[in-house]
Amino acid sequence: MGNFGKVLEFHLKEQFGKKGFWIGIIIPVIAIIGFFGFTHFKSDGEKDAIAIVNKGTTYQVSDNAMLGNLKEDYEFKFLKGNQVSKAELGVKDGDYEALYIIDEQSGKPVLEQRYEFTPPASVTTVLQGTLQQQYSAKVSTEQGISGDVLKELQTPITIKDTVLDSDTDDKPTGVVWVFVFTMYMFILMYGIGIANGIVGEKSSRVMEIMITKVKPITMMYGKIISNMLVGLANILVILASFLVVQSLGWADSMALDFIDVSGFTVSVTLLFILFFLSGFMLNGMIYAALGSLASRSEDIGNFTSPLMMISLANFFLGMMTMGNPTASYITICSYIPVLTPTLMFSRYLMGSAAGWELALGIVIIIVTTLLLSVIANRLYKRGVMKYSEKMSWKQVFGMMKKESIKG
Structure with missing residues (x-):
């Protein structure tokens, strides 16, 4: 055991004495702490910007109140119809995460989204829902449908979740x-x-x-x-x-x-x-x-x-x-x-x-x-x-x- 201890001590000193070992230790530590520190301070208080252009007059999203909790994560810029090209450049330059254009065709709202990588799904869902409500209200007024009936028709269906035993759910993957x-x-x-x-x-x-x-x-x-x-x-x-x-x-x-x-x-x-x-x-x-x-x-x-x-x-x-x-x-x-x-x-x-x-x-x-x-x-x-x-x-x-x- 004495010889083994000496051999082990020799190899450990040899390993820990190498510059490569300390470089292999220091670089990952700096990379991990530096990455999370940079993303933390960079994102602290900073919100991604979303550009919205209302081309039509019947269907519009021009008030932050319509966007609900999205305001906590995004900053919305409402632009005029002649600013579409400028907004597209902003998306390419990284000033905006996405550009949404709200228009009207054949009396129905049209939502167009322009982006470089992927559009923010939460924003798309809220804008789509807001325009759907505006369209429903317009149709109900034209058809003489009362507000109570319209509200009843727009009541969301009940969704019941039953999670069956899965091989990967709730496992420490x-x-x-x-x-x-x-x-x-x-x-x-x-x-x-x-x-x-x-x-x-x-x-x-x-x-x-x-x-x-x-x-x-x-x-x-x-x-x-x-x-x-x-x-x-x-x-x-x-x-x-x-x-x-x-x-x-x-x-x-x-x-x-x-x-x-x-x-x-x-x-x-x-x-x-x-x-x-x-x-x-x-x-x-x-x-x-x-x-x-x-x-x-x-x-x-x-x-x-x-x-x-x-x-x-x-x-x-x-x-x-x-x-x-x-x-x-x-x-x-x-x-x-x-x-x-x-x-x-x-x-x-x-x-x-x-x-x-x-x-x-x-x-x-x-x-x-x-x-x-x-x-x-x-x-x-x-x-x-x-x-x-x-x-x-x-x-x-x-x-x-x-x-x-x-x-």
Whole structure:
């Protein structure tokens, strides 16, 4: 344990001493806090402008009182008919979010909306409803319909909502999204880092000196765990940045428009960390074992390409879990050891995996990790001292069958 502690301390100092690590920490923090701070102060008290042009005389929206609660979010500019071209330029320049032109054809109101991207749906709905009321009042007057009858005809129908049990309703999809993306990015990034570090030690012949002092297996686990702790530190710093933004009142529970992070309860966060660490350990051993087989950095891709395909499978299947967590292929894949950390956690949060399945997933990860450790130990011990230009997969499988040398 003494040698392992020294190796782990060495690799941690090496990782935390790199400029790249601190750049990778500082840039996301500045980006997160800066983005939310900018949007908060930029939008504070500022309303989007909407231009309204009344071309006709029968149907008009020329009073803010007609626009109700929309005034809280928008500032309305009422322009004359000869100012349409000027208003269009304002939309293109970003002065107006949209331009609405109210006209009349064959005695009926016509609402035209001009915009660059998408019109504000709430404004369109209110203007449409206002013009519909004006048209109904005009017709009722012409037909001699009393106001009471017209009011009765305009009474909205009753809508009853019955929410049936859904696979995705009221589920922490935001947490699943963050977990799947985090697993993909950090395992890919730090997994390659593990392999590159081992190849760098081999190519510089440092490995030949180190192996006389420390067992190869100790070096392998020291490198894996140090990268795992650095990755975890990155995650915690990013999460802390979101907490700072939220505590400052610059953002609510919606960290992004499509990610609701309110599902990060204490229990979910602990499970998040557990499955992240176990998934990283499982993948890290494979990266370390395969990285030890490469003698040059150019050869790393030949050995790690299957792992990249597995990472992509984890990412896409994890994303699919949010939309269809009960799919049979998702359930089956969640029991494949290299996919279990991502898919079992995602299925559990989405409600398609019971507690016993989650426990079984943890057992699968532990058993697989122990079995992989035997293979990884054997490959690493023999691979770190092998300097052949190229190594075929046939040779790799042959090394797995041979007795491991004493380290």
